Amino acid sequence: MANRVAIVGIGQTFHKSKRPDVNQAEMANEAVRAALTDAQLEAKDIEAVVSANMEPFEGIYLPDHWMASEMAACGKSGFKVATGGTSGASGVIEGFHLVASGLVSTSLVVGFQKHDTSDTQAGMSACMTPVFGAGASTGAISEFANQALVYMEKSGAKEEHAAMVRLKADRGACRNPYAQLKLGLKGVEEILASGHLEWPIRILDFCPQSCGACALILASEDIARKISRKPVWIADTITVHQEPFRAGSFGDPTGRETYSQDVASRKLYKRNGITNPRKDIDIAEIYEPSTWEELMHYEHYHFCDENEGWKLIEKGMTEIGGEFPVNPSGGVLSTNPIGATPVIRVAEAALQIRGDAGEHQVTRDVKTAVATALGGCNWTTMILLRRSI
């Protein structure tokens, strides 16, 4: 029988666009120290360390070997995980597996990325070509552009709805001390007046490139109940794969991850007795690299019916004070250090359950939360957190 596992420590850096004052190892170290302080544990109490990072963006191969000291990993077991955008979530899931298996009773999960090192889109293009047909690839942005156009056509959503998503994210970010982009936007008009990156995606429709790290400390039930006043339980996790970005894959001309998100959410909800997601789950921290993506994710994760995603934002239902808050932290739109981002989603969801989110704490009482991630090759991960089990 597997151990039950809880999050007992949460730490993250103040995410910024450039961090010349630290190297990659020192940056990850900041999050690790913050998590240890939060858990009131010492480095020697950690039995295994799982790190999450995508090397092409920093050109440092095997960063986990380089920064064993800074990650409190000397003398411990553990490994690095690199699964594209889901790296951080896969890291959390591996940290969870290690403790659930009973082989260790504590694990540390560190996700980090230092995007000021290179051009992220170039790094992604290098992955795609020669993988396939990406002479037309423009990194991730063209995928999103295509997807947005198909969605507008299909559902009747307008550019205003994408702008509303950015407004919501900015409001959250301005209340979140760790978030990077705090723009102080006043309204939809301001956003519609801004320039395009790749039509119809505006600069404001897309996430930034950040330097940041996020660390979580996981512990088995007997340790968690002893040392933590507010353990956050990892009730369930799921990873679903799909063929990589190929137009036409599984009947979807955009070649995006609709299929894997649908399968993952159905399975997760079924085995956890979730029949009405907006009612049975209190908040969601989702991985939305573009504003359009968020509208579609509302549908793919079954928070609403197909083609209705834009209505949720129009009615304000996903705001911090709304019926079903989504990304009260400002989300990926405000902060995106790729290796850390999914860990930040879990961390922010856990903070909401603990009631420790400060100014961006939602008004709804949070007993159950879900954190999602998506990544290269169209994987989807979902992690379900509960206040009590």
Added chain:
Amino acid sequence: MTRSLEELEAFVVEGKVTIPMTYSAGAVGSRFLIEMRDNKRIMGMRCSKCNIVYIPPRSTCPDCFAELNEWVEVSDKGTVVTYTVAHQPSPVLPTEPLVVYGIIQLDGAGTGFVHMLGEVKPEELRVGMRVKAVFREERTASILDIKYFRPLK
């Protein structure tokens, strides 16, 4: 089942990937490099708990995980802990072979660090040799601001 040679012939795509990278030395790394450039000084970081001076300096002690901030100047003279000689040319070598690498423990440092040895023939190399840093005239805040370590006569 036999296959024709044509079927078995592989199609190989040759190319080059270039992604420009900008690495940050960080505050600690920067000070180490700047002290070499501006003052020809080699600075290390001391962990008072473990009583070790780390060269190059670092902000976290690998043994006890303490946060380090005690800067210590170490000597530009030291002892060769071990060495090797590179004979084959390679794009990663800083100069044409023969290149002599050594791990040098400077006086005052608790760890050795890798650099090159110069003004010495391979047959004269000995573990335990005493060496001294030779700084370049023009320095750019790089580890190569030290040209090499030469034997102390």
Added chain:
Amino acid sequence: MGKEPTQEYIQVQINTPRPYRWSTGKYLGKLYKEAKGHKKLVTNRCTKCKELVYPPQMVCGRCKVEAGQDWVEMSDKGTVVQYTYLIFPRWDPHLGEYYASPYPSATILLDSGLYLRSRLEEKDTQKLKRGMRVQAVWKEEGRGRGQDDIEYFRIIEEPEVDK
């Protein structure tokens, strides 16, 4: 963190190109060979579900069985399902240079029933429309880059219905 205050931060630039030799394998290799040698797009049809598998590969993703060697030449004409155009300069790591802007690209439904993503010839963004009929224009000298040996798709007729 208690470090000595350092105003100057040292950064190191490394731009070394990394050469590679990528083996395409039996299936993709055939696509690359036909594209370079004969300016044709080919792919394999799964022996079980009879769907075209593109890009050609050993295992059919749907059936999870060996797709087999039933090769089909695909049409070089298609219809633009959706298009977009790049505005900011993008670095191509394989060319070591920036792409110009605007840089139009599209999702094209080939007459063979497969979607693919490729560049468009027409740089005047006002002239781009969904539903346009397009045809592949191959590079003079195939560079051995498979589908990427298609330079771009050229508009051959306007859509029937104004979209």
